Amino acid sequence: MRKGILTIAAVGLLATGALTACGDSSDDAGSGAKTPKIGVILPDSASSDRWETADRKFLEEAFKAAGVDYVIQNAQGDKTQFQTIADQMMTGGATALMIVNLDSGTGKAVLDKAKSQGVATIDYDRLTLGGSAQYYVSFDNVAVGKLQGEGLVKCLTEKGAKNPVVAELNGSPTDNNATLFKNGYDSVLQPKYDAKEYTKGPDQSVPGWDNTQAGTIFEQMLTSQGGKIDGVLAANDGLGNAVVSILKKNNLNGKVPVTGQDATVQGLQNILAGDQCMTVYKAIKQEAQAGAELAIALAKGERKDVGQTVKDPEGGREVPSVLLTPKAIDKSNVKDVIADGFVTKEQVCTAALAAACTAAGIS
Numbered sequence: 001m002r003k004g005i006l007t008i009a010a011v012g013l014l015a016t017g018a019l020t021a022c023g024d025s026s027d028d029a030g031s032g033a034k035t036p037k038i039g040v041i042l043p044d045s046a047s048s049d050r051w052e053t054a055d056r057k058f059l060e061e062a063f064k065a066a067g068v069d070y071v072i073q074n075a076q077g078d079k080t081q082f083q084t085i086a087d088q089m090m091t092g093g094a095t096a097l098m099i100v101n102l103d104s105g106t107g108k109a110v111l112d113k114a115k116s117q118g119v120a121t122i123d124y125d126r127l128t129l130g131g132s133a134q135y136y137v138s139f140d141n142v143a144v145g146k147l148q149g150e151g152l153v154k155c156l157t158e159k160g161a162k163n164p165v166v167a168e169l170n171g172s173p174t175d176n177n178a179t180l181f182k183n184g185y186d187s188v189l190q191p192k193y194d195a196k197e198y199t200k201g202p203d204q205s206v207p208g209w210d211n212t213q214a215g216t217i218f219e220q221m222l223t224s225q226g227g228k229i230d231g232v233l234a235a236n237d238g239l240g241n242a243v244v245s246i247l248k249k250n251n252l253n254g255k256v257p258v259t260g261q262d263a264t265v266q267g268l269q270n271i272l273a274g275d276q277c278m279t280v281y282k283a284i285k286q287e288a289q290a291g292a293e294l295a296i297a298l299a300k301g302e303r304k305d306v307g308q309t310v311k312d313p314e315g316g317r318e319v320p321s322v323l324l325t326p327k328a329i330d331k332s333n334v335k336d337v338i339a340d341g342f343v344t345k346e347q348v349c350t351a352a353l354a355a356a357c358t359a360a361g362i363s
Helices: 050-066 079-091 104-116 141-158 176-194 211-224 237-249 265-273 284-299 334-339 351-359
Strands: 037-042 069-074 096-099 120-124 135-139 165-170 199-205 231-234 279-281 309-311 318-324 327-329
Touching: 037 050, 037 079, 037 284, 050 069, 050 284, 069 079, 079 096, 079 104, 096 104, 096 284, 104 120, 120 284, 135 141, 135 284, 141 176, 141 231, 141 279, 141 327, 165 176, 165 211, 176 199, 199 211, 211 237, 231 237, 237 265, 265 279, 265 334, 265 351, 284 318, 327 334
Parallel strands: 037 069, 037 096, 096 120, 120 135, 135 318, 165 199, 165 231
Antiparallel strands: 279 327, 309 318
16 A cells, blocks of 8 residues: 555544543643644544544544544534534634535635634545635545546446446535546546447436435436446445445346445445445545644644645635545455455455455455
């Protein structure tokens, strides 16, 4: 796995359910300087397992190792709660906030309020359009989409598909990452549509990355096409699993290639079972370490040069950024995700998948 753009320090973090810190967040005696304290707001736990199983864990490790005060909260998809958590963190003495916005409007309100109170901010994983964060830490999300598009093309080619009908099940329309993913996979698929090699089928976004709604949407897609969908570009593993569930109902699983993203346990299991053709692995530990390093510096009133920027298309601002490199995963290299420590063999290789795991070189 590629190491992050930043030189990652040994940093670590604590996960607490309450808005309390590890230590005293009062001003340093006689110095007038605030004790560094970091607040992290995660978006939800329904759209993807990663936020609670990976990001929280790796951020905690980083903050704990650095011995800094921190608190991590999850807004659970509630915009009002997101803003309330941010207010509580700032009232509680946070000197730096790292947020994963639910949408750019809510995120911008939090970032602007933090700026007015002298609290440093980082956009983690998702860029807040029109926002004011000092840094943006994520993956190259257009590259993620390109890997998905290329993965679907590879799977359709291996199946010998002729002029396949491709459905696109996109992420939330309020998530800038979903736009970037789509830009990436459409850069691969649109030339196929234009050349009449593929037929573009239904193309729809899933509000809030809601997996239940994704299943309903895809079932409607399949019905509208009279069951004739030959490949599905699903923007993440949660949406991909919703598609697989509908395909199973129609005895089409394994026959229709489905993409994903996040290398979740469910997604990897679907790949091993032959029901999903690929996913995209993003080394969350690297992302968390990069975000934690910047958050720790900002909390202490320091700035780091990351040597890269991303232009905010809404605000026009060049945002100092760390963009990490994603990796395509199919049956041939599922073992790499396990070897990297992102998931365990025990999680992925259930009794039903024991033979598939052995065949995939997972030992």
